[in-house]
Amino acid sequence: MLEFENVSARYGRAQVLLEVSFEVPRGRAVSLLGRNGAGKSTIMKCAAGLLRPHEGRIRFEGREIGRLAAYRINRLGIGYVPEDRRIFAGLTVAENLQVGRRRGTEGPWTEERIFALFPNLAELRHRRGGEISGGEQQMLAIARTLAGNPRLLLLDEPAEGLAPRILEGLAAAIGQLKAEGLTILLSEQNLGFAAAIADQACVVESGQVRWRGAMAALAADRELARAYLTV
Amino acid sequence: MSFILAQFLTGLASASSLFLVASGLSVIFGVTRIVNFAHGSLSMLGTYLAVTLVPLFGVGSVLGFWGGVLAAALCVGVFGGLLEVAILRRLYGSFELFPLLATFGVVLVVQDATLALWGPTDILGPLAPGLDGTSEVFGLAIPQYDLVLIALGPLVLGFMLLLLRRTRWGVLVRAATEDREMLGALGVNQKLLFTSVFVVGAFLAGLGGAVQIPREPANLLMDLNIIAEAFVVVVVGGLGSLTGAYLAAVLIGEIQAFGIVLFPEITLVIVFLVMAVVLAVRPWGLLGRPEPVADSTLPAGAVVLRPMGKVGRLAVAAAVATLAALAWLAGPYYQQVASEILVFALFAASLQFVTGVGGIITFGHAAYFGLGAYGAALMVRHAGLPMEFALLAAPAAGGIGALLFGWFSVRLGGAYLAMLTLAFAQILWSAASQWYAVTGGDNGILGVWPSPWASDPATFFLVVLVVCVAGLAGLRWTAHTPFGYALRAGRDSPRRSAAIGIDVGTRRWAGFALGGVFAGLAGGLYAFLKGSVFPGVLAIPTSVDGLVMVLLGGIQSLTGPWIGAAVFVGLKTLLASATDYWRIILGTVIILAVTGFPQGIAGTLADWTRREGR
Structure with missing residues (x-):
């Protein structure tokens, strides 16, 4: 469904991605794993259209999207949940969801179903985004993107900075999204969290993909995990 | 007592017009982060267009007057949209001096274009039919048109607040003031949104100018006079707060209304003193929120200063x-x-x-x-x-x-x-x-x-x-x-x-x-x-x-x-x-220099600093 082919990207003069290639098959969950600064978020930004790759191709359902504006990529069916949540702090929870929803994006994720998935948010719907907790903000960020009924969900480090108890709930919610057939590309440092969600893994280091394979194989291979993932 | 009330009502009437202009400025700034120097020019265009269009629509009729005023404001709105597409769109996120200078280039161009189209003499506008007399308020004869203006300010404020709170457009505008990039990632076409914001802001400026025609003749000094006042209103009210802008407009309007009678020579000094007091107590204005401290947006590659060789x-x-x-x-x-x-x-x-x-x-x-x-x-x-x-x-x-x-x-x-x-x-x-x-x-x-x-x-x-x-x-x-x-x-x-x-x-x-x-x-x-x-x-x-x-x-x-x-x-x-029209040439040069070659200017700069170091 999503395909990176030899994608390279730079921030100014700094090379941050070098010939990255991988694939996210329809209906599956793929996790990008790697340490801080490995290039995971950059891959996500390229897929969302927030950073233009200077070489290589990014295809979504066969269509080249590497040069499209972010809003066009979103309208093709790619929903992006950024690393730092970036919810609209001055808008209420309901208004945040309203931003994510557009005419022509009607689909399974109605407001009712979103609130059923994240019951906390339903109670907070009239509170401002800046007034809710970090975990609730993370759920709001996912909910806001779901409101646009994407077919591919890009989740950039959703577990970052969340308490273990909240993580469980979050993993369950993401698991449910996957069970409903949503394709997911997840970026994560936490191997346990990623293993609970993803079927496949891509290990990223220094802007390059070092290893690709089944999530189970990575989780089982301690040497591999130690080489690329432990601090 | 009656004198105080009469001056108070005059102040409120002026405040409405000032608020319309300032609110447009505030909305545009909130979303695009551009301080639109040409906003006073948009308001002036509203006045000139109104004195031209109202007679075309029919001077004597109520429909003609208000139709002309509205048409003038709409024209200014469209003009604002064109400005955004042609010039300002290229300057989002650039060094903050560039949009300011580019919009000042627009000020110069509009000044000379207005001079060429309407001539140097002031133009008196027609009175509003049915509102050209006075009404009695608490035993005082108050111009009826002033009463309409007094109502217009809060009406437009209410309308804008509803627009921002109750419509999807308003929600998107408020979201854009926080994080424009994220809005794009959520599927919102920012370019279209920004243009629409400019159209609305320019419309408000045009309306503020157009409704002034029975009170003030159209003249070539309006642009810079009103922009300075609008800046004061926006700063005193708090950037991005429409209610704050209205309060500030009332404050400034009242000071001017009373000042002109009590201290005609130092009215503006009093405006300054009031502004100083407000900002000393509330640095971000009456209802404003602190702006985050931002790092420099100076063009990259041009920032090293070396001692001369x-x-x-x-x-x-x-x-x-x-x-x-x-x-x-x-x-x-x-x-x-x-x-x-x-x-x-x-x-x-x-x-x-x-x-x-x-x-x-x-x-x-x-x-x-x-x-x-x-x-x-x-x-x-x-x-x-x-x-x-x-x-x-x-x-x-x-x-x-x-x-x-x-x-x-x-x-x-x-x-x-x-x-x-x-x-x-x-x-x-x-x-x-x-x-x-x-x-x-x-x-x-x-x-x-x-x-x-x-x-x-x-x-x-x-x-x-x-x-x-x-x-x-x-x-x-x-x-x-x-x-x-x-x-x-x-x-x-x-x-x-x-x-x-x-x-x-x-x-x-x-x-x-x-x-x-x-x-x-x-x-x-x-x-x-x-x-x-x-x-x-x-x-x-x-x-x-x-x-x-x-x-x-x-x-x-x-x-x-x-x-x-x-x-x-x-x-x-x-x-x-x-030539008498040097402003239009200078303005065009400024606009072209800033929009056409922002990197070119920065690039030349880099060369300069390098040469300086040798």
């Missing part, structure tokens, strides 16, 4: 020697032009020090130039002191003014700073124009001549040369002292500088004041060069001229302002003598 010093020495030779080789006319270039070079260099080195984007540097000029002139004409003393008073006046105004402006930064500095300069300009007893008003102060020993043009030229070269050397030297390093560090990253113990606020304030000192010195020289001082030295165009010189010469080059001044003064002298 041997070659550079030799070149400067040669240039100064060549200039000095003009005292013997050139005639009085060329000495006069060269003196003027030198004076503006010092002015531009002081502005470069404030903007380029200090990172303080001021839009009212003329205030300190003018204070210097008036300071010197008053010493000569009122105190009877000779030129030598007057030239000491000039930098003192500029410095004290900058210390005072700087205290309010510098700690705010960003758009607040740009608007506030401009408003201060405009207030001084109004005071100089109104206060006949001291400044002679529009007649200016005449007979400001140099001391007898320097009265010969060649000698005076040498005086100007010595003072200006010393001034530049002083500014350069300061930029390379620890104080200069701290200023530059504070410009590039206020937070990191604060973290290593630099008191960024105080350094910026001191840097701003120092810029005022040198601008004042340039102003003092200018007074003696011309033999007179007029309010024009304090006006907005003087401030913008300085910025254009800085931009032409290079924001990061300490030598650049000298070349910028030479090119600019030379061009302007040439253009002004060749």
Whole structure:
């Protein structure tokens, strides 16, 4: 469904991605794993259209999207949940969801179903985004993107900075999204969290993909995990 | 009692119109982060279009009048949309000076276009049918049209608040003020949203101008008058707060309504005092929220300032020697032009020090130039002191003014700073124009001549040369002292500088004041060069001229302002003598330079700094 082919990207003069290639098959969950600064978020930004790759191709359902504006990529069916949540702090929870929803994006994720998935948010719907907790903000960020009924969900480090108890709930919610057939590309440092969600893994280091394979194989291979993932 | 009520209602009526213009400015700024200098021009266009369209729609009929007013506002809205698509769209996220200058280019173009289309004489608009009489309110005869205006302000405020709170467009606009990029990632076409915001903002400006026609004739001075007032309203109300803007508009409207009767000569000084009190208590305005501290947006690759190398010093020495030779080789006319270039070079260099080195984007540097000029002139004409003393008073006046105004402006930064500095300069300009007893008003102060020993043009030229070269050397030297390093560090990253113990606020304030000192010195020289001082030295165009010189010469080059001044003064002298429509040419050049080659300007800058280092 999503395909990176030899994608390279730079921030100014700094090379941050070098010939990255991988694939996210329809209906599956793929996790990008790697340490801080490995290039995971950059891959996500390229897929969302927030950073233009200077070489290589990014295809979504066969269509080249590497040069499209972010809003066009979103309208093709790619929903992006950024690393730092970036919810609209001055808008209420309901208004945040309203931003994510557009005419022509009607689909399974109605407001009712979103609130059923994240019951906390339903109670907070009239509170401002800046007034809710970090975990609730993370759920709001996912909910806001779901409101646009994407077919591919890009989740950039959703577990970052969340308490273990909240993580469980979050993993369950993401698991449910996957069970409903949503394709997911997840970026994560936490191997346990990623293993609970993803079927496949891509290990990223220094802007390059070092290893690709089944999530189970990575989780089982301690040497591999130690080489690329432990601090 | 009845007098108070009558003035109060007049104030409310003026406040409505002012609010309409200011609300448009606020909405546009909130989303695009652009301080639209051309907003006053949009309002002026609204007035001119209304006095033209209302007669076409039918003067006598209610439908004709209001139809004409609405059509005028709609035309301005469309024009605003075109401006956004053609010019401003290219400038989002660029160095904040660029959009300000580009929109000032639009001000110049609109001024001359209006002059060409409608002519120089004021145009009286028709009265509103059915509202041309008076109504009795508590036993007072109040113009009916004023009552309509009084209702219009809160109506538009309510409508805008509903639009922002209850519609999807409004939710998107509010989201855009927080995080534009994220909005794009959520599927919102930002370009379309920004254009629509500009259309709405321009419509409001046009409406504010159009509804004024029964009260005020259309005239060519409206643009800059209203923009200064709108800036004051937006800053006092708090950027981004429409309710704040309305409260501020009422406050300013009332001060003007009462001031004009009670203290006709110092109305604007009272406006300033009220603004000062509000900002001293609430730096972000009545209902504003603190703006986050941002790092510098100076064009990348052009930010390194190095001490001048041997070659550079030799070149400067040669240039100064060549200039000095003009005292013997050139005639009085060329000495006069060269003196003027030198004076503006010092002015531009002081502005470069404030903007380029200090990172303080001021839009009212003329205030300190003018204070210097008036300071010197008053010493000569009122105190009877000779030129030598007057030239000491000039930098003192500029410095004290900058210390005072700087205290309010510098700690705010960003758009607040740009608007506030401009408003201060405009207030001084109004005071100089109104206060006949001291400044002679529009007649200016005449007979400001140099001391007898320097009265010969060649000698005076040498005086100007010595003072200006010393001034530049002083500014350069300061930029390379620890104080200069701290200023530059504070410009590039206020937070990191604060973290290593630099008191960024105080350094910026001191840097701003120092810029005022040198601008004042340039102003003092200018007074003696011309033999007179007029309010024009304090006006907005003087401030913008300085910025254009800085931009032409290079924001990061300490030598650049000298070349910028030479090119600019030379061009302007040439253009002004060749055509009456020099503004439209200058405006177009500014717009093209800023939008067409922002990287080109920055690139040239980088070359300059590199050469300077050799």
